Amino acid sequence: MSLQQRNVIKLILVERFGNVIADVGDIIFQNPSSLYTIVKSADIPLSKVKEALSVLIKYNLATFKLNTDAITAIYSLNVKNILLMLRFPKFINLIKAKFDESYEILVEEILLKGCLTASELIIKVTKRLQEQKNVNILLQELKDNFNSLITAKYVMRLSLQSLKVDELFLLPNIDLKEILAVLNGGNDTLPDAGVYWTINSDRFHQDLRDQLIVNSVTNKFDENMGELMRLLLQQMYVRTDPWVSSSNPIPILEVKEIVKKRNTHPQLVAFFEQYVAILEQDVTGIIRKVGEASGGSFQVExxxxxTQLTWEAVEEIVNEKFDSKASRIFRLVKSRHYIEPEQIQNLVMIPAKEVKRILYMLLEENFLVVNELKRSATSLGPSKSFTLFHIRLTQVIRTMIELCFKTLYNIMMRRCHEKYLNKRLIDKKHRVDTITHGMRAQGISGDSVLDIEEMITPPENEILERIGKMMKKLSLTEIEIDDTMFLLEMYLMYE
Amino acid sequence: MQEEDSGEDNTFNEDSILELAKSKPNGISNNDIKNEIPNVLPEMWTKSVNKLLKAGTLELFKDKGVLLYKYKDPSTKTEVKGSDNEEKVVYKIIEEAGNKGIWIRDIRFKSNLNMTQLNKVLKSLETKKFIKAVKSVAASKKKVYMLYNLEPDSSVTGGAWYQDQDFESEFVDVLNQQCYRFLDGKREAAIKLGGGPLMCRNRSYASAHDVHKFISELGISKVQLSVDDIESILYTVVLDNKAERTVNPSGEYLYRAINPFLKSPGIVRTTCGICPIVDRCADSGLINPKSCKYLTDWLND
Structure with missing residues (x-):
């Protein structure tokens, strides 16, 4: 709940839903309030506010609860879900990588709509894909795919208070004949009306988390070790709840069997025990041996x-924000917990003056804190107190998250601004594109299409290209910043 | 005749006492002399001891109520020629400080001389080249005094990393890079050799001795570096997260080049993440994302 967060949220809402909804969202972000208060403070007509609220609720971006007077409802914003929208591209990408295109479109449609019933979803996707495939086969395939998404817990029922936890992933009753009838123009009520489905962000996060771990291990060691880590995580879920801080023991023989059966990494098969030993002995302590039974069993920590990854990320941020000398000092303070400036000078091999400058710069930017310990009153010496430098990681991380929000806001703001500056040109390009597209659809080709296309002059084309590149860069950066935020959030969650 | 005899005896005595004192650097007591040279009368050897004390070859100490005589090398013994008592006192104080040197304030406390007088004494000793002033690296303005012919201690000069009180950061940086290069080369060689991941890992370890040999053979250093120096350089490589340090069974540190877990996090790949004035950035005002020069430069890259 900070100013930066508020700015980012407002921009996300403006980009995706327009100004009215963003204004309403901003009001209930600051203060959960009743409809009357929203209308009063927003200066927006009642009907529009109602519409805005219902959209927000449909996308699960706002919730409401009964006020203490038991008559009015109090609306509040679901901040987490709004920020989640930045991660949607990643979710879609994840599904695409794990399954195939039809799954991807299923998930994409759910994300676009916020929530919808299974039949509605299947109808929508069928309409998109029916040109490529036979409708009957497609329907069956989509039904199966949707069911497997539910079984894998990527999709869940919209949680209502009346719903029990185990009912969240009950398979819906999908009648393909009825759906086919609707597709052909009938309007029967479908049997699963009223059962709405939405994505289960926890499940996606779990996958993103695993991906992050496997990638990190691959970076640090090699491909084979990454594969080992992936299989360890996969076997972990057999016995362990996905979000506990240290897993139940995993018998290593199980993993070995899988490695042998798959035989994708011959190196890993040949030196399986050695890889496990290296991973276990490494100072980073990713896995821990807990038992010797059946070849040893290991916990994933x-x-x-x-904690390790976050430390490294923060160190890297210090490295980039300041320089390698600063990150060296930062790491030293980390490894010694509390340390005096004189000791730092001796160990980091940097001139004393420079050390002092860096130390106080880090202190100013809140990466370090100073603890002053007073000597006892009896001792009389030139120095009456010790100055100890120290890192409070959680505090640093919260500062970093703020910085992420700030950066995110700046990037998004800049993107909006660039769009605004070149609005005329972009609009023109859009018009030309629609016209040429329409002409091609009508079967017109040749000079007349080229004439229209030439309405955009080469310099204009150049600018458009530049803007396109810029937008791409900005969007990519947004996703990368979200990566950092994801890592930091994970740390705070495990804390 | 008798006098000549006693003279011969004396020299004999002196030599044997000196020998005795030399063999015991912690000093000899009266009892030691009595035991070691039993056939000489106490009156005789006290005479020669007094003579030696006067000559400065022996020094007198008192430890737990026992008088001790210590041998003093006549080569270090310098006649402070033509100097007065103050100079002698100050010289003695400075001499005691050895190659660590002594600060002028401490000399003042010990000698009880006032500032002006002490300055005069020090200056005269310096011009006579009995003592010298050395700038300490611990505090740039602090001068310490020591005897002219002494080599300053590494705590005063800062060891190999200092030249004229200036820390040679470039030299350290070069060494840091070379040490990493060595470790990295060792790791790559180990991977090339193959033979399983465990072998690879164990082959990629290097001790400070190995690195020291490599650095010495490179010949990039003008000064002679000790293994300890290399050890402290290697520690900076560890602090740079480019290597890890483990201890082998014999208590020796082993170093190995490592890869990091993460590529640089997304936040620092933008300008804002590393912007020094991000705190002053806002929607309105001179510093804002819409017209930010850094962002523009970055976008036009």
């Missing part, structure tokens, strides 16, 4: 992994 999730919390520990994220």
């Amino acid at each position: 999730m919390k520990h992994i994220f």
Whole structure:
């Protein structure tokens, strides 16, 4: 709940839903309030506010609860879900990588609509894909795919208070004949009306988390070790709840069997024991041996992994924000917990003056804190107190998250601004594109299409290209910043 | 005749006492002399001891109520020629400080001389080249005094990393890079050799001795570096997260080049993440994202 967060949220809402909804969202972000208060403070007509609220609720971006007077409802914003929208591209990409295109479109449609019934979803996707495939086969395929998404818990029922936890992933009753009838123009009520489905962000996060861990391990060691880590995580879920800080023991023989059966990484098969030993002996302590039975069983130390990764990320941020000398000092303070400036000078091999400058710069930017310990009153010496430097990681991380929000806001703001500056040109390009597209659809080709296309002059084309590149860069950066935020959030969650 | 005899005896005595004192650097007591040279009368050897004390070859100490005589090398013994008592006192104080040197304030406390007088004494000793002033690296303005012919201690000069009180950061940086290069080369060689991941890992370890040999053979250093120096350089490589340090069974540190877990996080790949004035950035005002020069430069890259 900060100013930066508020700015980012407002921009996300403006980009995706327009100004009215963003204004309403902003009001209930600051203060959960009743409809009357919203209308009063927003200066927007009642009907529009109602519409805005219903859209927000449909996308699960706002919730409401009964006021203490038991008559009015109090609306509040679902901040987490709004920020989640930045991660949607990643979710879609994840599904695409894991399954195939039809799954991807299913998930994409759910994300676009916020929530919808299974039949509605299947109808929508069928309409998009029916040109490529036979409708009957497609329907069956989509039904199966949707069911497997539910079984894998990527999709869940919209949670209502009356719903029990185990009912969240009950398979819906999908009648393909009825759906076919609707597709052909009938309007029967479908049997699963009223059962709405939405995505289960926790499940996606779990996958993103695993991906992050596997990638990190691959970076640090090699491909084979990454594969080992992936299989360890996969076997972890057999016995362990996905979000506990350290997993239940995993018998290593199980993993070995899988490695042998798959035989994708011959190196890993040949030196399986050695890889396990290296991973276990490494100072980073990713896995821990807990028992000798059946070739040894190991725990995956999730919390520990994220502490390690977060430390590294913060160190890297210090490295980039200041320089390698600063990150050296930062790491020294980390490893010694509390340390005096004189000791730092001796160990980091940097001139004393420079050390002092860096130390106080880090202090100013809140990466370090100073603890002053007073000597006892009896001792009389030139120095009456010790100055100890120290890092409070959680505090640093919260500062970093703020910085992420700030950066995100700046990037998004800049993108909006660039769009605004070149609005005329972009609109023109849009018009030309629609016209040429329409002409091609009508079967017109040749000179007349070229004439229309030439309405955009080469310099204009150049500018458009530049803007396109810029937008791409900005969007990519947004996703990258979200990566950092994801890592930091994971750390805070395990904390 | 008798006098000549006693003279011969004396020299004999002196030599044997000196020998005795030399063999015991912690000093000899009266009892030691009595035991070691039993056939000489106490009156005789006290005479020669007094003579030696006067000559400065022996020094007198008192430890737990026992008088001790210590041998003093006549080569270090310098006649402070033509100097007065103050100079002698100050010289003695400075001499005691050895190659660590002594600060002028401490000399003042010990000698009880006032500032002006002490300055005069020090200056005269310096011009006579009995003592010298050395700038300490611990505090740039602090001068310490020591005997002219002494080599300053590494705590005063800062060891190999200092030249004229200036820390040679470039030299350290070069060494840091070379040490990493060595470790990295070792790791790559180990991977090339193959033979399983465990072998690879164990082959990629290097001790400070190995690195020291490599650095010495490179010949990039003008000064002779000790293994300890290399050890502290290697520690900076560890602090740079480019290597890890483990201890082998014999208590020796082993170093190995490592890869990091993460590529640089997304936040620092933008300008805002590393912007020094991000705190002053806002929607309105001179510093704002719409017209930010850094962002523009970055976008036009």
